[in-house]
Amino acid sequence: MTPEQLEQNFDAKLQRNESIEPKDWMPDNYRKHVIRQVSQHAHSEIVGMLPEGNWITRAPSMRRKMVLIAKVQDEAGHGLYLYSAAETMGISRDELLDQLHTGKAKYSSIFNYPTLTWADIGAIGWLVDGAAIMNQVMLQRTSYGPYARAMVRICKEESFHQRQGYEIMQVLSKGTVAQKEMAQDALNRWWWPSLMMFGPPDAESPNTANAVKWKIKRESNDQLRQRFVNTTVPQAEYLGLTVPDKDLKWDESKKAYDFGTPDWEEFNNVIRGNGPCNKERLGARVGAHKKGAWVREAAAAYAEKKNKKAAA
Ligand code: BYC
Numbered sequence: 001m002t003p004e005q006l007e008q009n010f011d012a013k014l015q016r017n018e019s020i021e022p023k024d025w026m027p028d029n030y031r032k033h034v035i036r037q038v039s040q041h042a043h044s045e046i047v048g049m050l051p052e053g054n055w056i057t058r059a060p061s062m063r064r065k066m067v068l069i070a071k072v073q074d075e076a077g078h079g080l081y082l083y084s085a086a087e088t089m090g091i092s093r094d095e096l097l098d099q100l101h102t103g104k105a106k107y108s109s110i111f112n113y114p115t116l117t118w119a120d121i122g123a124i125g126w127l128v129d130g131a132a133i134m135n136q137v138m139l140q141r142t143s144y145g146p147y148a149r150a151m152v153r154i155c156k157e158e159s160f161h162q163r164q165g166y167e168i169m170q171v172l173s174k175g176t177v178a179q180k181e182m183a184q185d186a187l188n189r190w191w192w193p194s195l196m197m198f199g200p201p202d203a204e205s206p207n208t209a210n211a212v213k214w215k216i217k218r219e220s221n222d223q224l225r226q227r228f229v230n231t232t233v234p235q236a237e238y239l240g241l242t243v244p245d246k247d248l249k250w251d252e253s254k255k256a257y258d259f260g261t262p263d264w265e266e267f268n269n270v271i272r273g274n275g276p277c278n279k280e281r282l283g284a285r286v287g288a289h290k291k292g293a294w295v296r297e298a299a300a301a302y303a304e305k306k307n308k309k310a311a312a
Contacts, residue, residue, distance in 0.1 A: 014215050019145035022088040030214050033207065034144045035089050036105075037216065042082035043100045043107035047281050049075045051115040052124060060118055067164055068121065074157045081154065085146040101286050109267060110197050112275030119172050119179075119186035125165015127187075127194040127232065133158045134228045135198065143215040166235065173239040180240070187236065188244045195259075196267045198225040204264075229257045 001009070006025045013020060020026055049072050056072065059065035083093055099105035110128055115121065136158060139151045172183040199205055199221040211217035229248075236243050247260035269275065 014143055017141075017215070019148060020143050021145045029210065030216075031089055033210055033214065033216060034147065035086055035091055037207075037211075038082055038086040038089075038144075038147050039091070039096050039099065040106050040108075042079045042086060042096070043105055044111065045075045045079035045082060046100075047107045047111045047285060048128075049079075050281055050284055051111055051113070051277075052121060054115050055118065055121050058118070059121075064168075071125070071161050071164065074161065078150075078154045078157070081150040082147075085144075085150045088146045097289065101282070101289060103273060103282065106271055108197060109270040109275065110193050111281060112270050112277045113189070113193050114277055116189075117182050117186060119169070119182040120190070122165050122168030122172060122183065123186035123190040125161050125163075126169050126235070127165070127190050128197070129158050129161040129165060130232060131194045131197045131228050133162055134224050134231070138218040138224075141215075141218055169239055169241075173241055183239070184241050187241050191244050192262050192266075195225055195228070195262045196264075196270075198222075198228070200264065200267070226256055229259050233257055 010026055053072050056068055059068050083096060086096055087093060136151055136155050140148055140155060142148045169183050172179045202208055202220045202222045205221055208220055233243055245260045249258045251258050
């Protein structure tokens with residue numbers, strides 16, 4: 001087939017909403033785009049374990065501790081499915097990790113903020129996992145098959161995470177005055193960073209045009225951000241908490257909330273590596289990777305021995 005025919009076949013597959021599979025021909029830029037997004041997503045899951053892991057030893061009860069351990073462990077699993085999905089595109093795990101450890105690859109801006117109180121664990125589940133699901137539901141239909149299939153299971157687990165976070169917020173907001181204040185303070189600190197998770201406004205998003213053309217993204221950053229606000233504001237009202245946005249207002253004609261503009265300068269600063277916890281997060285990841293070297297070496301030596309035995 002000529003290069004033109006290959007490209008036509010690829011476009012026709014997308015038109016028919018068929019998934020693109022690892023052995024299919026694909027344009028180089030599609031491959032690069034998917035590797036970039038899937039690997040950033042994988043890194044986010046892995047780095048995302050750190051702010052919550054910080055509270056495992058301080059969870060207020062045994063039940064909360066068990067639930068939090070399970071949640072953080074789920075995030076590790078998500079990272080592993082996503083690294084595997086990226087590897088089907090022909091990039092190695094070592095290369096992917098190297099990109100994270102050298103700061104070449106991004107991970108979600110949200111994980112560069114500190115978790116100061118137990119209410120932050122509630123706010124992360126409710127808002128951060130809530131924003132993640134809003135984005136990930138459409139990714140179950142993303143055009144790259146291995147990514148779409150990984151997202152099905154991830155979405156199920158993220159729904160559970162969102163509910164456990166909201167339940168923590170319910171308990172705190174119905175608790176003592178101090179507990180309610182703690183819940184409000186967490187909402188105040190996590191609201192705007194959660195809106196930033198969806199990425200820059202559509203007009204300033206360099207990757208959206210190709211992502212939509214290739215059906216990698218089915219909805220834009222702004223569309224998803226709007227849906228998140230519409231869904232989450234009534235949840236905050238139910239808790240008796242106030243969303244920290246003086247411009248927030250229901251618009252009956254649009255059947256949607258008008259809301260203020262996130263501080264995009266802060267966002268750009270965080271993704272350039274200058275957020276409150278960027279250095280700490282990356283330092284923790286690089287340190288964990290170094291400490292884990294003996295486990296990787298032992299696993300490789302065991303596999304080699306087993307292979308030799310099987311071949312003998
Ligand atoms: N943070 O052209 P744009 C989770 C970058 S974790 C950092 O709009 P795109 C969880 C963007 O990469 C869930 N960087 O990009 C885990 C691009 O830079 P490059 C994480 C961001 O790709 C543990 C530039 O800004 N979810 O669930 O079309 C505990 C311009 O942006 C961010 C995913 O990763 C950001 N927030 O759209 C709890 C979902 N936003 O690469 C929860 C998959 C933008 O050109 N990813 N940038 O240098 C996506 O859907 C898309 O990649 C994004 C960005 C919507 C994030």
